[in-house]
Amino acid sequence: MDFFDKVKLLGEQAKFDLCGDCFVSKEIRRVKDINLSQWIYPTTLPDGKKVRLLKILMSNICENDCAYCPVSSLTKVPRISFSAEELAAGFMRLHRARLVSGLFLSSGVKYNPERTMQEMLDTVAILRRKYNFRGYIHLKILPGASLQSLETAFKLASRVSVNLEVPDEKYIEKISSYKNFAEDLLGKLKVISYLKKNNPSYLRDGFTTQFVVGAAGEKDVEIISRTYELYRSLRLSRVYYSAFQPVLGTPLENSPSTPPIREVRLYQADFLLRRYGFRIDEIFFNEEGNLSTLEDPKTIWANRHLDFFPVEIGSATYEELIRVPGIGPKSARKILALRKGISHLDLETLCLRIPTFRRALPYITVRGKKPVTMAEIKALF
Numbered sequence: 398m399d400f401f402d403k404v405k406l407l408g409e410q411a412k413f414d415l416c417g418d419c420f421v422s423k424e425i426r427r428v429k430d431i432n433l434s435q436w437i438y439p440t441t442l443p444d445g446k447k448v449r450l451l452k453i454l455m456s457n458i459c460e461n462d463c464a465y466c467p468v469s470s471l472t473k474v475p476r477i478s479f480s481a482e483e484l485a486a487g488f489m490r491l492h493r494a495r496l497v498s499g500l501f502l503s504s505g506v507k508y509n510p511e512r513t514m515q516e517m518l519d520t521v522a523i524l525r526r527k528y529n530f531r532g533y534i535h536l537k538i539l540p541g542a543s544l545q546s547l548e549t550a551f552k553l554a555s556r557v558s559v560n561l562e563v564p565d566e567k568y569i570e571k572i573s574s575y576k577n578f579a580e581d582l583l584g585k586l587k588v589i590s591y592l593k594k595n596n597p598s599y600l601r602d603g604f605t606t607q608f609v610v611g612a613a614g615e616k617d618v619e620i621i622s623r624t625y626e627l628y629r630s631l632r633l634s635r636v637y638y639s640a641f642q643p644v645l646g647t648p649l650e651n652s653p654s655t656p657p658i659r660e661v662r663l664y665q666a667d668f669l670l671r672r673y674g675f676r677i678d679e680i681f682f683n684e685e686g687n688l689s690t691l692e693d694p695k696t697i698w699a700n701r702h703l704d705f706f707p708v709e710i711g712s713a714t715y716e717e718l719i720r721v722p723g724i725g726p727k728s729a730r731k732i733l734a735l736r737k738g739i740s741h742l743d744l745e746t747l748c749l750r751i752p753t754f755r756r757a758l759p760y761i762t763v764r765g766k767k768p769v770t771m772a773e774i775k776a777l778f
C-alpha cells in the first residue's frame with residue numbers, strides 16, 4: 398500500500414478529531430487519482446493566519462475500546478500504519494506541491510501508548526530537523542503517554558491536545574475501560590498548562606481538548622462547568638464539542654445521535670465564557686441541566702435581565718455592547734469605531750454596517766430613541 402492509499406484510509410478515520418475552525422476544503426485537489434480535498438482542512442490559527450491541514454492518523458491499530466470509535470479494538474476494519482519516515486516524507490511532498498501547509502497528527506494506540514507516541518514524535522522531529530519544516534503541527538497526546546513524551550511534544554509541536562471526551566470521571570467507564578480520567582486525561586492537561594506557564598515561548602498555538610457530546614449521557618451543565626474551569630484555571634486555548642454520531646460496528650451503533658443544535662448551543666455558551674466575559678452562573682440551564690435548544694444562551698440571559706436594557710448605542714462601553722443579542726465583539730468594535738468617525742450615529746447606518754443588528758433592536762436605544770414598533774424596524778430593511 399503506498400502513501401496515498403494510506404492517506405485515503407487514515408485520513409478518513411481522522412475526521413472525528415476536531416482541530417480548529419476546520420471544515421473540509423471545497424477545492425478539488427487530485428493527486429494520483431485521490432481526491433485529497435477530503436483530508437485537507439482549511440483552518441484559521443489563533444493569530445488569524447490561514448493554513449491547510451493534512452489531518453491524518455499515524456495508525457488505525459488501537460488496543461483501546463472507546464465505545465463510539467470506528468477504529469477501536471472492537472471494530473473490524475483493515476489495519477494499517479505509517480512509519481515516521483514515510484509519513485514525514487509524504488507530508489513534505491504535499492507541502493512542496495503547495496497542497497498543505499500544516500499537519501494534524503493523531504493515532505490509535507498501537508500495542509503500547511508510549512511506543513506509538515514515540516513514533517508520532519519521531520515524525521514531528523523528522524519534519525522539524527531533517528526537512529526544516531517550521532509550519533503548524535497539531536499533535537494529539539495519547540492516553541498513557543509518558544511525561545517525557547509530553548515534554549518533547551511540548552517543544553516540537555505548535556499545538557497539542559488531550560481529548561477529555563467526557564466532563565467527569567463518572568462517565569469515562571461508560572465509553573472506555575482503559576482510560577483514566579483524573580490522571581491520564583485531566584492530569585495531562587494540568588501538566589501541559591504548567592509547562593506552558595513556565596515556558597510561554599513554546600507551544601505557540603496553545604493546547605486544546607474535545608468532548609464527544611451525548612455519548613455517555615452527560616449534561617450540558619457538566620460540560621460547560623468543566624469548560625469554564627479549563628479556561629480559568631488551566632488557560633486552555635479552545636474546547637471543541639463533537640456531537641456524537643453512532644458508527645456502524647461499534648458498541649454504540651444503535652444509540653441515538655446527538656442533535657446538531659446541542660453542539661451549536663455548547664459553542665454559543667463557550668463563546669460567552671471565552672470571549673464575552675460571562676460567568677458560569679450567567680449561563681441558563683433547564684431543569685434537566687441542559688441548554689435550551691429553542692433560544693441561544695445570550696438571548697436567554699438578556700430576556701432574564703431586562704433591567705440591564707436598553708443599552709444606548711451612542712455611549713455604551715464595549716462590555717455593555719457585547720451583552721446585547723446580535724452584537725458580538727467584532728460588531729462592538731465596529732460601533733466604537735463608527736462612533737469616533739460619525740458624530741450622529743443613526744439606526745440606518747448601524748443596520749447597514751452590521752448584518753446582525755436587527756436582533757439587537759429590542760434591546761437598544763440610538764440617540765435616546767428606542768425603535769419600538771415593528772413598522773419602524775421593518776422600515777429599516
Ligand code: SF4
Nearest residue numbers: 459461463466469505
Ligand atoms: S484511544 Fe479510543 S478514541 Fe483513540 S483511537 Fe483508540 S479507541 Fe479510538
